[in-house]
Amino acid sequence: MHLLSLFCGPGGLDEGFREAGFKTDIAFDVDQDCVSTFAANHPDSKVFRRDISKLSPATIDELNESPLRVSGVVGGPPCQSFSVSNVHQTDDDPRHSLPAAYANLLKRLNKQRPLSFFVFENVPGLLGVKHRHRYDHFKSLFSDAGFEIFENTLDARNFGVPQVRPRVFIVGLNRTLHPEAVWNWPKPEVRIRTVRETIEPLPAPVFNRRGLDPSSPDVHPNHWCMVPRSKKFQTKGALIEGQSWGRSFRTLAWDQPSWTVAYGNREVHVHPSGSRRLSIYEAMLLKSFPKSYVLKGHISAQTRLVSEAVAPRMAWHLAVALRRCLGI
Numbered sequence: 324m325h326l327l328s329l330f331c332g333p334g335g336l337d338e339g340f341r342e343a344g345f346k347t348d349i350a351f352d353v354d355q356d357c358v359s360t361f362a363a364n365h366p367d368s369k370v371f372r373r374d375i376s377k378l379s380p381a382t383i384d385e386l387n388e389s390p391l392r393v394s395g396v397v398g399g400p401p402c403q404s405f406s407v408s409n410v411h412q413t414d415d416d417p418r419h420s421l422p423a424a425y426a427n428l429l430k431r432l433n434k435q436r437p438l439s440f441f442v443f444e445n446v447p448g449l450l451g452v453k454h455r456h457r458y459d460h461f462k463s464l465f466s467d468a469g470f471e472i473f474e475n476t477l478d479a480r481n482f483g484v485p486q487v488r489p490r491v492f493i494v495g496l497n498r499t500l501h502p503e504a505v506w507n508w509p510k511p512e513v514r515i516r517t518v519r520e521t522i523e524p525l526p527a528p529v530f531n532r533r534g535l536d537p538s539s540p541d542v543h544p545n546h547w548c549m550v551p552r553s554k555k556f557q558t559k560g561a562l563i564e565g566q567s568w569g570r571s572f573r574t575l576a577w578d579q580p581s582w583t584v585a586y587g588n589r590e591v592h593v594h595p596s597g598s599r600r601l602s603i604y605e606a607m608l609l610k611s612f613p614k615s616y617v618l619k620g621h622i623s624a625q626t627r628l629v630s631e632a633v634a635p636r637m638a639w640h641l642a643v644a645l646r647r648c649l650g651i
Contacts, residue, residue: 324439324651327383327391327432328368329375329398329425333360333618333628335610336397336444339638341365343646345395349387351375356620356628364616375400376424380435392436395645396429399444399633422449422461429495430468439500439649441465442641443493444633447476462493470495473506477637481511484611484634485521486581492641496648506648509640518595519577521608528602531622544617545625546604549591562597575601581609585630588623603629611636 328350337347350370361370384390400421449458479488529547555561565576574593591600603625611634618625
């Protein structure tokens, strides 16, 4: 089945769907580092840097160089404006309107050429009192677009991803095309994956420095990390496995899943050894990206991309559930 990807980011959601047998025909994001990363890892897909709130079905057809014929739409608008960790939330943040832009475009696309389904992802903060009215509003827009709506909060650690990552998912099924379809959420995996089994075998990463070629690390182009400048890294016993000094110094525990991979520029989790922060590649593996996947941009950009991405293994579970639901 073929997909349109909105707010594609670095392609985590699309990667999970690709591994389940779907193909993204065309993708959009406003961030150039996301677009470059998506293009590098999904060479069979078209990807464009565009503001999704300004997209129209006609523009998509023009960029696709033919009338778009896809079965589903996937995507998760930027979530920072809804995150409970964002202490600078404001009511006039323009990102608040992006889920509604997603829903409005979905309605126009479905009216032009019916879609079987859509998948929407965002942070649990969207369900809080501060944003609940927005959430209920764009859910009603999804319903008005012709879809039966199913919503749930799923934690990626229960689905083969070695990190704690609760996220809100909305799945919509076209009422006209699939009136008899029965949606069942994916069942959790039996075993919880840990930090140890995911990154312990890796050699030490390269430290970022001026003039470093990002492709130079031998293990993987993203196996580099920030230089450990804080005195905490040099003070014995300051950074203990499994303990947290606020957001900036969270030391991972070997035999547990990671805390949520969602970082600020200086808040990358500390390696269980306590001697340095994680490399970008280690964070990618904790996000369940394939070992061959590569993020583009400078180290700050890569930190942002790995933070924003949907965990591919979580996406794979949703894609498989959709295949079963639609009888594919």
